[in-house]
Amino acid sequence: MISSLRGMNDILSEDYERFTYFINTATEIAGKYGFHFIETPLLEETALFKRSVGESSDIVGKEMYQFIDKGQNDVCLRPEGTAGVVRAFIQKKLDRAGGIHKFFYHGAMFRYERPQKGRLRQFHQFGVESFGVQSVYEDATMIMMVSDILGACGIGYRLQLNSLGDSNCMPPYRDSLVSFIESCEDEICEDCLRRKSTNPIRVLDCKNSTCQALYENAPKLIHNLCSTCQDDFEKLKKILQDNGIAYEINTNLVRGLDYYSKSAFEFISDNIGSQSAIAGGGRYDRLVEFLDGKATPAVGFAMGIERLMELIQMPEVKREGYYIGAMDDEAVDLVMSLAHRKRKTDKTTIDYKARNLKSHLKAADKVNARYCAVIGENELENNTVWVKDLENKTETTLKLESF
RNA sequence: GUGGGAUUAGCUCAGUUGGUUAGAGCACUGGUUUGUGGUGCCGGGGGUCACGGGUUCGAGCCCCGCAUCCCACCCCA
Numbered sequence: 001m002i003s004s005l006r007g008m009n010d011i012l013s014e015d016y017e018r019f020t021y022f023i024n025t026a027t028e029i030a031g032k033y034g035f036h037f038i039e040t041p042l043l044e045e046t047a048l049f050k051r052s053v054g055e056s057s058d059i060v061g062k063e064m065y066q067f068i069d070k071g072q073n074d075v076c077l078r079p080e081g082t083a084g085v086v087r088a089f090i091q092k093k094l095d096r097a098g099g100i101h102k103f104f105y106h107g108a109m110f111r112y113e114r115p116q117k118g119r120l121r122q123f124h125q126f127g128v129e130s131f132g133v134q135s136v137y138e139d140a141t142m143i144m145m146v147s148d149i150l151g152a153c154g155i156g157y158r159l160q161l162n163s164l165g166d167s168n169c170m171p172p173y174r175d176s177l178v179s180f181i182e183s184c185e186d187e188i189c190e191d192c193l194r195r196k197s198t199n200p201i202r203v204l205d206c207k208n209s210t211c212q213a214l215y216e217n218a219p220k221l222i223h224n225l226c227s228t229c230q231d232d233f234e235k236l237k238k239i240l241q242d243n244g245i246a247y248e249i250n251t252n253l254v255r256g257l258d259y260y261s262k263s264a265f266e267f268i269s270d271n272i273g274s275q276s277a278i279a280g281g282g283r284y285d286r287l288v289e290f291l292d293g294k295a296t297p298a299v300g301f302a303m304g305i306e307r308l309m310e311l312i313q314m315p316e317v318k319r320e321g322y323y324i325g326a327m328d329d330e331a332v333d334l335v336m337s338l339a340h341r342k343r344k345t346d347k348t349t350i351d352y353k354a355r356n357l358k359s360h361l362k363a364a365d366k367v368n369a370r371y372c373a374v375i376g377e378n379e380l381e382n383n384t385v386w387v388k389d390l391e392n393k394t395e396t397t398l399k400l401e402s403f
Numbered sequence: 404g405u406g407g408g409a410u411u412a413g414c415u416c417a418g419u420u421g422g423u424u425a426g427a428g429c430a431c432u433g434g435u436u437u438g439u440g441g442u443g444c445c446g447g448g449g450g451u452c453a454c455g456g457g458u459u460c461g462a463g464c465c466c467c468g469c470a471u472c473c474c475a476c477c478c479c480a
Contacts, residue, residue: 006471006472058477058478058479059478062478063479080479111480113477114405114477115472116474116475117473118479119478119479123480126480191477257479266480273474274475274476275478275480276479277479278480279480328437356434356435356437357439360439361438361440361441362440362441363440364440365440365441366440366441372440374438378437378438390440393440
């Protein structure tokens with residue numbers, strides 16, 4: 001037997017119901033916020049991710065499905081969604097067109113990691129990207145949208161916030177942090193030593209307890225923001241407060257992708273195991289120019305659909321449509337024609353075999369039909385059909401024409 | 404990449420110190436007078452006990468290997 005690759009799952013039956021319910025709910029809300037669907041390729045040039053996600057990130061460093069195709073192109077299955085959307089935005093020259101452009105997407109992402117609860121090699125994200133809005137109100141709007149989507153699905157969360165600064169305040173902060181790291185270089189772990197030269201900010205969320213103890217005294221970016229970043233961060237907090245969205249500040253929230261600046265946020269669930277981030281995002285004002293576009297402010301987020309699946313409160317399933325069955329072999333042809341007609345307007349299930357009434361009622365119940373319609377000898381003689389409403393338990397006999 | 408656990412029917416799981424033909428519940432399926440479902444009753448099918456070796460008169464059970472899954476580290480959605 002051939003089975004699916006490690007970390008790559010089939011989605012069907014009840015899982016599929018939940019999956020599509022989420023997509024539909026999120027799509028509807030994104031529409032209300034004025035976002036439009038964008039589909040980008042699953043396969044992109046490797047350089048796109050190296051330049052956007054960043055070579056220092058784990059994603060690019062060790063998790064990409066990268067290979068050389070038959071035309072000798074170095075390509076990658078996308079590990080995340082933002083890079084492709086930004087590439088499309090630039091390629092369609094929307095950066096030069098100016099104005100505001102808002103997109104949402106959903107689809108498969110690929111990361112070569114060891115699978116565990118809430119972590120797959122092929123997983124699905126729903127994400128949005130907003131281009132051309134520099135205002136911090138848009139950052140708040142992103143968070144409100146995530147909150148709305150989670151709310152509509154009945155999912156509880158904790159929201160963590162941080163500011164990563166901008167090109168004014170980040171570089172000097174980085175320098176002072178590097179000096180600090182060097183001051184205790186002998187005591188930190190190997191990973192941190194590597195991070196010092198690749199992406200020093202990342203040492204802050206090192207899980208090693210010795211390191212954490214040392215970093216207690218490290219300079220915090222949040223205390224070294226320039227006035228613009230500081231003002232925006234204060235404003236963001238105020239907007240969230242005004243709109244009843246609770247948050248906690250996590251100064252160690254740095255996020256694994258290099259392109260973020262200013263607002264960074266993560267939505268956490270405490271009910272799904274150790275892979276607890278259900279949504280994450282932030283501002284990435286420099287990314288469009290890093291990818292050779294005209295400088296354009298941007299902000300976005302992504303949600304991990306598989307992680308949300310078990311948290312979604314599904315609406316109650318209602319009985320729907322018809323089940324049609326025959327009690328006499330002579331009636332099967334008629335049942336077939338009736339079903340064909342009914343399907344123009346209603347969900348209809350039929351049984352090709354003549355059975356007794358009880359069997360048909362059982363079967364109708366099992367497919368969750370609203371009505372069970374049966375044709376037996378009596379009905380055949382009179383050109384009628386017997387119909388029972390399985391919800392109200394009422395029954396009638398109708399002329400075939402009026403069924 | 405590093406640990407730990409698991410693997411017996413479609414699913415969830417029993418299976419005694421190693422001893423006949425490996426079980427249960429659910430699911431599936433047939434019947435239950437040609438007339439009433441979701442909740443009655445009676446039947447039925449379904450297993451290379453993950454895979455490969457080894458020990459033994461004898462292995463689902465013990466030993467070794469391997470694969471896969473799960474959980475965690477790491478990182479993230």
